[in-house]
Amino acid sequence: MIVEEPQYEPEYEYVDDFSDLKVENEEEEIARLQLPPPVPQDIRDDKERIATIEFKCSGCDMQELVHYFGQKPPFAIGVKFREDTYVMRDPFQAPPQRWKLKPEFYVAIGAHCAMCNKVVCKDTSCSIYYTKTYCLQCGFAKSKSWPVEAQTKLRKQLTD
Numbered sequence: 233m234i235v236e237e238p239q240y241e242p243e244y245e246y247v248d249d250f251s252d253l254k255v256e257n258e259e260e261e262i263a264r265l266q267l268p269p270p271v272p273q274d275i276r277d278d279k280e281r282i283a284t285i286e287f288k289c290s291g292c293d294m295q296e297l298v299h300y301f302g303q304k305p306p307f308a309i310g311v312k313f314r315e316d317t318y319v320m321r322d323p324f325q326a327p328p329q330r331w332k333l334k335p336e337f338y339v340a341i342g343a344h345c346a347m348c349n350k351v352v353c354k355d356t357s358c359s360i361y362y363t364k365t366y367c368l369q370c371g372f373a374k375s376k377s378w379p380v381e382a383q384t385k386l387r388k389q390l391t392d
């Protein structure tokens with residue numbers, strides 16, 4: 233009497249090939265895999281990184297394109313100027329990562345004279361800062377009401 237052994241059926245089997253994983257439409261799959269990775273935030277914001285605001289000092293030859301004019305540059309977190317200021321991103325500073333609230337280095341280039349509104353750079357031969365930015369002429373006119381230290385500073389700038 234032959235007892236038929238029950239057919240042994242494993243719950244799983246080993247497969248030699250990976251035919252199951254074969255992609256139906258190979259071209260489509262390749263195209264999908266070749267899609268560029270999502271663009272990181274700070275590259276997308278590249279436009280904002282291009283200096284488009286013209287700055288031209290009325291006192292010297294300085295002429296620059298700057299990134300920002302105002303009091304709170306978005307790239308200098310935590311910084312608020314007391315007056316509208318022409319600000320450039322530091323060209324030597326790598327782009328910051330958005331999620332890091334790290335202030336980016338910046339350079340304050342100049343401002344408008346608080347009296348005559350002329351654009352002046354921060355150079356000591358073009359402007360003086362005492363509570364506000366003044367061109368040297370206006371600073372001189374205004375300095376009579378300033379404390380001695382500020383007057384001395386201005387006099388030194390004028391004679392340099």
Ligand SMILES: [Zn+2]
Nearest residue numbers: 289292353358
């Ligand atoms: Zn200047």
Ligand SMILES: [Zn+2]
Nearest residue numbers: 345348367370
């Ligand atoms: Zn002035």
